[in-house]
Amino acid sequence: MAYLEFFGTGILGLSAAVPRHVIDNYSYTEHFPADDVRDIIDKIGVKERRFADTETCASDLCFAAAEKLFIDMDVDRSEIDLLLFVSQTPDYRMPATAIILQHRLGLPDTTVAFDISIGCSGFLYGLSVAFAMLQQKGFRRALVLDGETRSKVYSPKDRKTAFLFGDAGVAALLGKHAKFGESYFSIHSDGSRESMIKINAGGYRNPSSVDTVKEHVVDEFGNIRTEEQGYMNGADVFNFLIREVPKDVHGMFEHFAVDQSSIDYFVFHQANSYMNSYLVKKLKLDVAKVPMSIEKFGNTSSVSIPLTIVSELRDNLEGRKKLLLCGFGVGLSWATALINLVECHVSSIVEI
Numbered sequence: 001m002a003y004l005e006f007f008g009t010g011i012l013g014l015s016a017a018v019p020r021h022v023i024d025n026y027s028y029t030e031h032f033p034a035d036d037v038r039d040i041i042d043k044i045g046v047k048e049r050r051f052a053d054t055e056t057c058a059s060d061l062c063f064a065a066a067e068k069l070f071i072d073m074d075v076d077r078s079e080i081d082l083l084l085f086v087s088q089t090p091d092y093r094m095p096a097t098a099i100i101l102q103h104r105l106g107l108p109d110t111t112v113a114f115d116i117s118i119g120c121s122g123f124l125y126g127l128s129v130a131f132a133m134l135q136q137k138g139f140r141r142a143l144v145l146d147g148e149t150r151s152k153v154y155s156p157k158d159r160k161t162a163f164l165f166g167d168a169g170v171a172a173l174l175g176k177h178a179k180f181g182e183s184y185f186s187i188h189s190d191g192s193r194e195s196m197i198k199i200n201a202g203g204y205r206n207p208s209s210v211d212t213v214k215e216h217v218v219d220e221f222g223n224i225r226t227e228e229q230g231y232m233n234g235a236d237v238f239n240f241l242i243r244e245v246p247k248d249v250h251g252m253f254e255h256f257a258v259d260q261s262s263i264d265y266f267v268f269h270q271a272n273s274y275m276n277s278y279l280v281k282k283l284k285l286d287v288a289k290v291p292m293s294i295e296k297f298g299n300t301s302s303v304s305i306p307l308t309i310v311s312e313l314r315d316n317l318e319g320r321k322k323l324l325l326c327g328f329g330v331g332l333s334w335a336t337a338l339i340n341l342v343e344c345h346v347s348s349i350v351e352i
Contacts, residue, residue: 002187003255006131010180010340012141013073013173015347016310017064018297019050023166025298031157040163045273049166049298051151056352058087058147059097059104061169064352066105066145069171072347077106080173082133082142083113086126086302088330089149090115101145119197120269120329121187122146122302123170124337128185130174142174148301153199155225158218161232164272166298170306177342179320184256184338186248189331196236197330201227237329241275245328246282248336252324258338262322263289265313269327270294270304302327314346 025041025048032040041047052061062085070077083105085098098113107113112133118125123146130142147169154161201212212227225231253260266289268276273294280290291312293304300307305325309317321341328334 004128004132004185004187005256006135006183008176008178008180009131009134009174009183010177010342011172011344012175013069013345013347014170014306014310015065015069015072015350016168016170016307017061017068017350017352018168019052019056019061020351021051021053023049023051025049025163028163031162032159036159037163040159043274044164045294046163046298047295049151050168052149052167056149057091058089058149058167058169059085059091059101060352061149061167062145062147062171063101063104064350065169065171066143068347068350069173073173073345075173078108079141080107080111080143081139082130083107083111084116084126084130084142084144085113086116086118086122086144086146087148088117088119088301089147089153090117098145118302118333119331120271120301120304121327121331121333121335123305124185124325124327124335125187125333127172127337127339128187128335131183131185134174134176140175144172144174146170146172146303146306148303150299150301153230155229157215157224158229158231159221159223160234161230164299166300168297168300168303168307170303170310172306179342181340183340184252184258185335186252186255186337187335188244188248189333191331193236193240193332195233196240196332197230197232199228199230238275240332241271241328242278242282244334245279245326248334249283249324249326252336252338256338263324264321266290266324266326267305267308269329270297270299270308271329272299301329310346310349314348317341317344317346319343
């Protein structure tokens, strides 16, 4: 069991950036009948999303979020010793986008910078790595950037995914102080279920070709996508969720002797409203303690947890708050964290 425990490390500030272009999901009817669209949206709970334009990458969203945070918090860039970029929609196959962002943000060349390629649990993976590195004497502050442009990798002609995903980027500034107290992480991965959420071609196992970019009817329902567009087996993902996520949350409480009632907010990956409503009922949570942003931004993969904090909790984090964060999905991977936000600065959302 990958349980991690840290002391004296925490999030100093958070910011988020989203594209200006708003998608009204109920009007997203080019490829499907309006009645079908309404039924899908009412079930998944995604009324609006944000789509990046063709020139905007995940790194651009993260850059905007980081610059906003630096200005609002008057950050000394020379003190940032670590930059992590969490994404599965990077700028290039090489070099690492984190290193490009190190230069673009004006950070010193002493900054350690690298990418983490993982999906919906990625923000928690990134936090755990940053927390671990900040335990070392040589590190003062860390910047975790998490961005996705998922609108670019899913087919608008596949009703299983066409109405779900959106784009966003976040920046989290981390530092050291005894006031943060203990932080706990539980991290899991299961590659035997890698086919549940996948882009089958475009990498080096199945390289891009004329055939991989051709559209095909992929099932008896007439859904259309290419081999280089993502697909998801929703039923299997839901079965994974109901089996693994409540167990992991309860396991965290038991292993670290944490009283569930001590948690101020439970922030889950915004998979869809149906799944999150299930978790609320299964874990017997107070709905008022479970913020959701799925209606406004859709499923933004690993960005959804910090984006929800910025969009839904910005005015409710004064003083000290204990949060349970839980991400789950592509990989398959899942992770849960218990962290304390203490006097955490949260910037207003930037639109680019």
